Amino acid sequence: xxxxxxxxxxxxxxxxxxxxxxxxxxxxxxxxxxxxxxxxxxxxxxxxxxxxxxxxxxxxxxxxxxxxxxxxxxxxxxxxxxxxxxxxxxxxxxxxxxxxxxxxxxxxxxxxxxxxxxxxxxxxxxxxxxxxxxxxxxxxxxxxxxxxxxxxxxxxxxxxxxxxxxxxxxxxxxxxxxxxxxxxxxxxxxxxxxxxxxxxxxxxxxxxxxxxxxxxxxxxxxxxxxxxxxxxxxxxxxxxxxxxxxxxxxxxxxxxxxxxxxxxxxxxxxxxxxxxxxxxxxxxxxxxxxxxxxxxxxx
Amino acid sequence: xxxxxxxxxxxxxxxxxxxxxxxxxxxxxxxxxxxxxxxxxxxxxxxxxxxxxxxxxxxxxxxxxxxxxxxxxxxxxxxxxxxxxxxxxxxxxxxxxxxxxxxxxxxxxxxxxxxxxxxxxxxxxxxxxxxxxxxxxxxxxxxxxxxxxxxxxxxxxxxxxxxxxxxxxxxxxxxxxxxxxxxxxxxxxxxxxxxxxxxxxxxxxxxxxxxxxxxxxxxxxxxxx
Numbered sequence: 237x238x239x240x241x242x243x244x245x246x247x248x249x250x251x252x253x254x255x256x257x258x259x260x261x262x263x264x265x266x267x268x269x270x271x272x273x274x275x276x277x278x279x280x281x282x283x284x285x286x287x288x289x290x291x292x293x294x295x296x297x298x299x300x301x302x303x304x305x306x307x308x309x310x311x312x313x314x315x316x317x318x319x320x321x322x323x324x325x326x327x328x329x330x331x332x333x334x335x336x337x338x339x340x341x342x343x344x345x346x347x348x349x350x351x352x353x354x355x356x357x358x359x360x361x362x363x364x365x366x367x368x369x370x371x372x373x374x375x376x377x378x379x380x381x382x383x384x385x386x387x388x389x390x391x392x393x394x395x396x397x398x399x400x401x402x403x404x405x406x407x408x409x410x411x412x413x414x415x416x417x418x419x420x421x422x423x424x425x426x427x428x429x430x431x432x433x434x435x436x437x438x439x440x441x442x443x444x445x446x447x448x449x450x451x452x453x454x455x456x457x458x459x460x461x462x463x464x465x466x467x468x469x470x471x472x473x474x475x476x477x478x479x480x481x482x483x484x485x486x487x488x489x490x491x492x493x494x495x496x497x498x499x500x501x502x503x504x505x506x507x508x509x510x511x512x513x514x515x516x517x518x519x520x521x522x523x524x525x526x527x528x529x530x531x532x533x534x535x
Numbered sequence: 536x537x538x539x540x541x542x543x544x545x546x547x548x549x550x551x552x553x554x555x556x557x558x559x560x561x562x563x564x565x566x567x568x569x570x571x572x573x574x575x576x577x578x579x580x581x582x583x584x585x586x587x588x589x590x591x592x593x594x595x596x597x598x599x600x601x602x603x604x605x606x607x608x609x610x611x612x613x614x615x616x617x618x619x620x621x622x623x624x625x626x627x628x629x630x631x632x633x634x635x636x637x638x639x640x641x642x643x644x645x646x647x648x649x650x651x652x653x654x655x656x657x658x659x660x661x662x663x664x665x666x667x668x669x670x671x672x673x674x675x676x677x678x679x680x681x682x683x684x685x686x687x688x689x690x691x692x693x694x695x696x697x698x699x700x701x702x703x704x705x706x707x708x709x710x711x712x713x714x715x716x717x718x719x720x721x722x723x724x725x726x727x728x729x730x731x732x733x734x735x736x737x738x739x740x741x742x743x744x745x746x747x748x749x750x751x752x753x754x755x756x757x758x759x760x
Contacts, residue, residue: 252639254627254628254632255625255628255636255639257627441625443623444623444624444625444636445636445640446608446609446612447583447585447612447617447619447623448612448636448637448640448684449609449610449612449613449637449640449641449688450609450640451605451606451609451610451640452605452606452609453606454640454642531605532605535605
């Protein structure tokens, strides 16, 4: 099918469109299915985009940093911290390294132990925050050196936290895209059924058209145009409702976590505009395939 | 133009036509007669490709009909105007739209002048019924509209299946005159009918061959009228 054929099938021809009577349940079915599917597609797209953002954020926020924990008796803690900072200062790929102040460590622990924690009475390890720089941290090499020079040091490059979180977010993103594909497939199946029903209901009209010299392309076009436009307008309405639903979701916030960020951001708001076009494309292909098969069957 | 060589057609267990040969010359006028169920409609359907012969060779405009694909068949049908026994209209479209249907499907609808359509409908006496829907038309009006639709693309051949089957004597004479007029314009005409009075009435108007289908064979019914 070339570009000219597709254009001729989509350009409205009011007289040719009258050939197929504009009635029957298939019209409502197509509108409803494409509307409902577009509505669901908006949410699947929102889920997928939000998951993607989350995965990227977790990956970037945790990837550029590492934490060094010094577990040592109280009398050696200060010396080992100094030794560790010296090692870090000499290590390539470390942009900066600093020991957290006692207040900062209290702040980190307070969600679990409360704000009045008597830190000086507890054997709490010293934390050192490491910010990575170019050319990147060689964690294996650093561990070996720290093992030799700072026996109480434990390096945590966050990978054991980061990887499952990023993987979970990526899985959600994939789930969103799979949902969109399933929605597209279900739409195609429903429109194929509706187109088949319409073609079968109009078998006599098809026979008359053939008797007066209509080619298959003319007959198929009458059906393809109708279903494509119905799917487009149905999907447009579905997208408008879906976007309204997304707009009504709470704003993204730290307290709300992931769910409150389930929406579109920036140019992401433009992506749902593609859904009616994709719906129309799916309807076009589904109806064209159904018409080609049915016309062959009726010949 | 249309040529049948030893054509047979079998439906189910019964053979409807057996070894039929016929040659429709350009500009000729034929009547095809025979009792109901003899195979007149079947023969017409074979001529415009609605049915395919079980054996033998059937060619139209030097093309073997059995070898045509669906698109080629559509193009062939634009060269053969058919007046069906039951007219076969699209009931949701007006008379004018139904008559203009062959123009529309052949992509000539855009250029078709309304005046030409009106002239054609005036020719068949339906110039005042443009917006009528097919169910609102009388039997005679339907037959005339079917004739107008059959000739709107100026086909080389006009096949008419019992065109006077549902009309009174006066109307049948009117339709006959229209078909004779078409023949005088150079069109090949084949009329399937069991109405012998129509054939007798044509005697004074046109040089026609009368063919009769009997016992699955086609025979010349008598001397030229």
